Every structure is written in C-alpha cells, then in structure tokens.
Amino acid sequence: xxxxxxxxxxxxxxxxxxxxxxxxxxxxxxxxxxxxxxxxxxxxxxxxxxxxxxxxxxxxxxxxxxxxxxxxxxxxxxxxxxxxxxxxxxxxxxxxxxxxxxxxxxxxxxxxxxxxxxxxxxxxxxxxxxxxxxxxxxxxxxxxxxxxxxxxxxxxxxxxxxxxxxxxxxxxxxxxxxxxxxxxxxxxxxxxxxxxxxxxxxxxxxxxxxxxxxxxxxxxxxxxxxxxxxxxxxxxxxxxxxxxxxxxxxxxxxxxxxxxxxxxxxxxxxxxxxxxxxxxxxxxxxxxxxxxxxxxxxxxxxxxxxxxxxxxxxxxxxxxxxxxxxxxxxxxxxxxxxxxxxxxxxxxxxxxxxxxxxxxxxxxxxxxxxxxxxxxxxxxxxxxxxxxxxxxxxxxxxxxxxxxxxxxxxxxxxxxxxxxxxxxxxxxxxxxxxxxxxxxxxxxxxxxxxxxxxxxxxxxxxxxxxxxxxxxx
Numbered sequence: 001x002x003x004x005x006x007x008x009x010x011x012x013x014x015x016x017x018x019x020x021x022x023x024x025x026x027x028x029x030x031x032x033x034x035x036x037x038x039x040x041x042x043x044x045x046x047x048x049x050x051x052x053x054x055x056x057x058x059x060x061x062x063x064x065x066x067x068x069x070x071x072x073x074x075x076x077x078x079x080x081x082x083x084x085x086x087x088x089x090x091x092x093x094x095x096x097x098x099x100x101x102x103x104x105x106x107x108x109x110x111x112x113x114x115x116x117x118x119x120x121x122x123x124x125x126x127x128x129x130x131x132x133x134x135x136x137x138x139x140x141x142x143x144x145x146x147x148x149x150x151x152x153x154x155x156x157x158x159x160x161x162x163x164x165x166x167x168x169x170x171x172x173x174x175x176x177x178x179x180x181x182x183x184x185x186x187x188x189x190x191x192x193x194x195x196x197x198x199x200x201x202x203x204x205x206x207x208x209x210x211x212x213x214x215x216x217x218x219x220x221x222x223x224x225x226x227x228x229x230x231x232x233x234x235x236x237x238x239x240x241x242x243x244x245x246x247x248x249x250x251x252x253x254x255x256x257x258x259x260x261x262x263x264x265x266x267x268x269x270x271x272x273x274x275x276x277x278x279x280x281x282x283x284x285x286x287x288x289x290x291x292x293x294x295x296x297x298x299x300x301x302x303x304x305x306x307x308x309x310x311x312x313x314x315x316x317x318x319x320x321x322x323x324x325x326x327x328x329x330x331x332x333x334x335x336x337x338x339x340x341x342x343x344x345x346x347x348x349x350x351x352x353x354x355x356x357x358x359x360x361x362x363x364x365x366x367x368x369x370x371x372x373x374x375x376x377x378x379x380x381x382x383x384x385x386x387x388x389x390x391x392x393x394x395x396x397x398x399x400x401x402x403x404x405x406x407x408x409x410x411x412x413x414x415x416x417x418x419x420x421x422x423x424x425x426x427x428x429x430x431x432x433x434x435x436x437x438x439x440x441x442x443x444x445x446x447x448x449x450x451x452x453x454x455x456x457x458x459x460x461x462x463x464x465x466x467x468x469x470x471x472x473x
Contacts, residue, residue: 001122001133001134001135002132002133002134003031003132003134003135004134004135004136005029005030005031005109005134005135005136005137006023006028006029006030006136006137006138007020007023007028007029007030007031007136007137007138007139007140007331007334007335008030008031008032008033008123008134008136008138008139008140009023009030009031009032009033009139009140009142010033010115010123010139010140010141010142010143010279011033011034011041011141011142011143011144011311012032012033012034012036012039012040012041012099012110012142013040013041013042013043013044013142013144013311013320013323014040014041014043014044014311014320014321014323014324014327015142015144015310015311015320015323015324015326015327016032016034016041016140016142016310016311016327017032017039017040017041017099017102017103017327018323018324018327018328018331019140019142019310019327019328019330019331020032020103020106020108020140020331021102021103021106021108022327022328022331022332023140023331023334023335024106024107024108025106026331026332026335026337027335028331028334028335030106030108030109031108031109031111031134031136032103032108032109032110032111033110033111033112033113033115033123033125033134034110034111034112035112035113035114035115036112037112038096038099038100039096039099039100039103039110040092040095040096040099041144042144042145043320044092044095044096044099045092045096046163046164046167047163047164047167048320049091049092049095050088050089050091050092050167051163051167051187051188051191051351052351053087053088053091053092054084054088054167054169054191055187055190055191055351055353057084057087057191057194058190058191058193058194058195058353059194059353061077061194061195062194062227062353063390064077066390067390069390070390079172079195079196081169081171081172084169085168085169088167088169111125111127111132111134112127113125113126113127113130113132114126114127115279116278116279116280116283117139117279117280117281117283117284117286118133118280118283119283119284120283120284120285120304120306120307121135121136121137121306122134122135122136123136123139124280137306138306138307138308138334139284139306139307139308140300140307140308140309140310140327140330140331140334141276141279141286141294141302141307141308141309141310141313142309142310142311142313142323142327143274143275143276143279143311143313144274144275144311144312144313145272145273145274145275145292145312145313145318146272146273146275147162147163147164147268147269147271147272147273148270148271148272148273149268150179150238150268150270152240152241153238153241153266153268154241154243154248157243157248159173159243159247159248159264159265159266160241160248160265160266160268161265161266161267161268162267162268162269163184163188163267163269165267166188166191166192166267167188172192172195172196172197173192173197173263173264173265174197174198174264175197175198175200175247175261175262175263175264175265176189176192176197176198176199176200176263176264176265176266176267177200177201177202177238177248177250177261177263177265177266177267178199178200178201178202178267178269179202179238179266179267179268179269179270180202180203180268180269180270180271181201181202181203181205181207181208181209181210181232181234182203182208182209182210182269182270182271183209183348183350183352184269185201185267185269185270186201186208186209186220186224186350186352187350187351187352188267188269189201189224189228189230189352190224190351190352190353193224193227193228193230194228194353198228198229199224199228199229199230199231200230200231200232200233200258200261200263201224201230201231201232201233202233202236202237202238202252203232203233203234203235203236204235204236204237204254205234205235206234206235207234208220208221208232208234209350209356211362211364212348212350212356212358212362212364212411213358213362213363213364213411214364215363215395215397215411215413216356216358216395216411216412216413217356217413219354219393219394219395219413219414220350220352220353220354220356220413222393223353223354223393231258233252233254233256233257233258234256235254235255235256236252236253236254236256236257236258237252237253237254237257238250238251238252239251239252239253241266244262246262247262247263247264248262248263248264248265248266249261249262250262250263250266272312272318273291273292274291274292274293274294274312274313274314274318275292275312275313276288276289276292276293276294276309276313277292281294284304284307285303285304286302286303286304286307287302287303292313293313293314293315294309294313294314295314295315296308296309296310296314298340298341298342299329299330299333299339299340299341300314300326300329300330300333300341301333306334308330308333308334309330310323310326310327310329310330311323311326311327314326317346317348319346319348321346321347322343322346325341325343326341329341343429344360344428344429345359345360345409345425345428345429346359347359347421347422347425349417349418349421351418353415354391354393354394354413354414354415354417355412355413355414355415355416355417355418356411356412356413356417357411357412357413357417357418357420357421358409358410358411358412358421359409359410359411359421359424359425359428360399360407360408360409360410360424360425360428361373361399361408361409362399362409362411363375363399363411365409366399366408366409371408372401372402373399373400373401373402373408373409374399374400374402374458375397375398375399375400375458376397376398376400376434376454376455376456376457376458376459377395377396377397377398377454377457378395378396378397378450378453378454378456378457378462378464378465379394379395379465380392380393380394380395380396380414380447380450381393382453382464382465383445383447383449383450383453384444384445385445385446385447385449386414386415386447386450388445389415391414391415393413393414394412394413394414394415394417394447394450395411395412395413395414396410396411396412396414396420396450396451396453396454397410397411397412397454398410398424398434398437398451398454398455398458400433400434400458404433405433405434405435405458406431406432406433407424407427407428407432407433407434407437408428409428410424410427410428410451410454412424412450414447415447416447420447420448420450420451423448423451424451434455434458434459435455435459437451437452437454437455438452438455438456438459438461440452453465
C-alpha cells in the first residue's frame with residue numbers, strides 16, 4: 001500500500017465531503033477520493049447550485065417583465081451570455097474553494113482520481129498514468145449517479161445535450177425540445193424559456209413531474225403555456241432523431257404524439273443512474289444490484305460491515321439533502337457512535353416558476369394505498385402577500401390524520417415554495433397537530449402564514465375565506 005487511513009470516503013459530493021468532514025471532526029484520519037479536480041460533486045459543480053444561479057437570473061427577468069402590467073416597463077433584456085456564465089461560475093468557484101479550505105482545516109487528505117476497490121480493505125486510485133494504493137479500516141461509498149442515456153440518440157452531435165450541457169449555456173437555441181417532464185427537465189425549460197427559447201416538452205407519462213399531486217403541477221403547466229407558449233405533449237415518447245444541417249428532426253410516438261419537428265437543440269432529461277456499477281465493488285465483496293444501487297441498513301452499512309454507502313447510490317430519492325444526512329450517520333457509525341438515519345420525511349422541490357414543494361404523504365400516494373386523510377387548503381388568490389407580488393396562482397395544502405389531527409403531508413406551489421416547505425417537514429417530525437400550526441402566530445403579510453391558514457381551513461376556524469360548514473358539524 002502507498003498509504004493507509006482509518007476512514008476512506010469515495011466521492012466528494014454533498015454526501016461525501018460531509019461524511020469526510022464529520023469523521024475528521026470525530027478524530028479520524030480521513031482520505032477523500034474525488035475523480036474531479038474540485039470537490040462538490042454533480043450537485044455543486046454541474047447541478048443544483050449552477051442551475052439555481054441561472055434560475056435566479058430567469059426569475060428576475062420574469063418579475064421585471066411582469067411589472068409591465070403594473071405600470072413599470074423595462075426595455076427588452078439584452079443578454080450577455082459571457083457575463084451570465086461568469087456569474088454562475090463565480091458562485092460555483094466560491095463554494096468549491098470553500099470546501100477545499102474546509103478540507104485543509106480538518107486535515108482531510110484529498111486525492112484526485114478514479115477509485116476502484118481492489119479488496120475489502122483497499123482501493124486503487126488512478127490519475128493519468130499513476131496509480132496509488134490505499135488501505136483503509138472503513139470506507140464510505142458516495143459515488144453519486146450519472147444521466148440516463150436513451151438508446152438510438154445521437155449523443156455525438158453537440159446539439160444533443162444533457163443537464164450538464166444545458167448549464168454550460170453555450171447559446172440560446174431558438175427551438176428547444178426537452179425530453180422528460182421531470183424536475184430537471186422543467187428547471188432547464190424555465191431557464192431557457194425566460195432567455196427566449198421556444199419550448200417543446202414531451203413526457204411519456206400522463207402528467208409533468210410524475211408522482212407529484214396534479215393540483216400542484218397544474219399552475220406550473222399553465223404558466224409554461226401562457227408565458228413561454230410552450231408546447232407540452234404528455235403520454236408521448238421520442239421515437240427517433242435524425243441529424244440535419246438545419247437542425248435535429250425528431251419523431252414521436254404515442255396516442256397524442258405530434259408530427260415530426262425540427263429543433264435546434266434537444267435536451268435529454270429522463271433520469272439518473274447510480275454509479276455503483278463502476279467502482280470495482282465485486283473485489284470488495286460489495287453487493288450491487290442490476291441497476292447500480294447498493295443496499296444499506298439504517299446505519300448506512302452495506303453487506304460488508306465496515307463499508308458504508310450514502311446518497312444517490314443507495315436509492316431514491318436522489319437528493320443532496322438526503323445524502324448529507326446519510327453522510328453524517330455513516331461517519332458517526334464508522335467512528336464508533338450510536339447513530340442511524342431515522343428521518344420520517346424528505347422534502348422534494350422543483351425550483352421552477354412557480355416552485356413546487358412537497359413533503360410526507362401526498363394525495364396521490366394516499367389514493368393508491370388507501371390511507372385515510374383530511375385536507376386543509378388555502379389558495380394564494382386570498383393571500384395579500386402573494387397578490388402584492390403579482391402572483392395569485394399559488395396553493396398551500398396540508399394533509400391531516402382524521403383521528404389524531406396530526407400532519408401527514410403537505411404540498412405548496414408558488415414563489416419560494418422550497419423555503420416554505422421546511423416548516424411542514426418539521427411539523428411532521430415533531431408530531432404537530434393542526435392547532436400547533438394554526439395557533440402559532442405567523443407574521444403578516446407573508447407567504448408563510450398560508451400554512452397557518454391552511455390549518456385553519458381544516459379546523460373550520462378560518463375567517464380569511466368563507467368555507468361552508470360540513471353537514472352535521
């Protein structure tokens with residue numbers, strides 16, 4: 001072995017660097033192996049963070065345009081793509097440099113290269129022509145995921161892009177096709193729509209953001225159509241792409257499939273696949289299923305007791321905030337502490353315009369599983385704050401247990417929904433009842449008070465709306 005360590009972390013994304021830093025804080029000697037030159041993984045470098053920087057640009061542009069209806073008119077935006085890219089890169093650079101500094105402060109050794117297990121207690125790291133062998137006592141696998149590729153798509157054509165390519169913002173295509181109506185595809189559509197692309201979105205299932213409640217998705221769908229004149233085709237699949245000098249000719253199939261059309265660029269955003277299948281897992285005796293996932297217990301242990309796994313590679317949901325919590329658990333258990341991942345709920349957010357956020361039980365899940373619930377919903381058309389923002393298309397809804405009155409789940413659609421949903425995640429974790437929400441005095445006028453008002457709708461104490469009393473109540 002070229003060197004040895006107590007804890008080896010494979011992968012430097014949100015889960016990986018969190019695990020490495022926590023283990024170091026607990027006194028462990030830590031080596032962090034990352035294949036890219038900077039820490040942060042997909043999320044920080046080519047995912048969550050740069051996309052939010054561009055979504056901020058898009059949102060400010062949209063808000064400025066919306067003011068025209070209220071008497072303030074700006075001129076047509078002039079796009080300087082170099083400066084926009086520079087802003088996005090500056091955000092990423094600041095955070096990655098910060099992570100590098102944190103690693104040094106904690107004396108975490110960062111090794112760049114591709115890591116593959118060579119045994120249950122050793123890893124080989126390849127960097128260029130050099131290979132370094134590292135022995136470890138415990139390992140934490142945090143290798144993330146990669147984009148799913150569709151067979152038959154000409155990925156060698158630069159006009160076919162994935163989310164990483166979309167965030168490079170090489171240009172603004174006049175005609176953009178988004179294949180996949182999930183969160184990633186719709187966030188990219190929001191950015192490019194605001195920047196001026198003509199949007200076409202195809203989704204093979206019967207609604208955008210499959211799995212999310214339809215009443216939360218509808219305001220987004222309406223805005224995409226109204227604001228960007230987006231063409232949205234549900235229950236539709238891309239069946240072929242032909243490369244032409246004039247563009248990419250795409251054919252479709254499905255009951256409601258449109259005629260073949262030519263696009264300047266095609267964004268493929270149909271999901272992600274875990275990277276558990278390319279880390280030499282078999283050499284360590286590590287079990288990886290046919291999809292690339294590693295099964296773990298509540299302590300993040302794999303079938304090899306001293307090897308842990310966290311983040312995307314352990315299963316859905318593939319979210320950075322899930323990975324960071326799992327990273328802390330793995331580091332603590334590897335350091336001899338009693339710890340476990342016992343989160344009741346994990347919130348999900350689409351940072352589109354409007355944002356969509358949900359946590360816990362959804363109405364879709366309740367209908368499928370037969371779980372009893374009652375609902376309190378407050379429309380933002382009755383919120384002074386949302387009306388003052390020129391946005392009346394939002395909704396806050398909360399699902400309650402009919403017997404205990406405790407919060408089971410919630411969904412919010414509207415500006416800043418991703419920030420608001422945290423209160424409801426905490427409510428579920430704390431076993432809050434409807435009265436806990438309604439009797440907590442929320443500041444007025446804010447979007448946050450729609451949470452208390454939704455609880456009042458459920459209780460029948462609402463005065464901001466007229467809700468007829470149920471028969472017999």
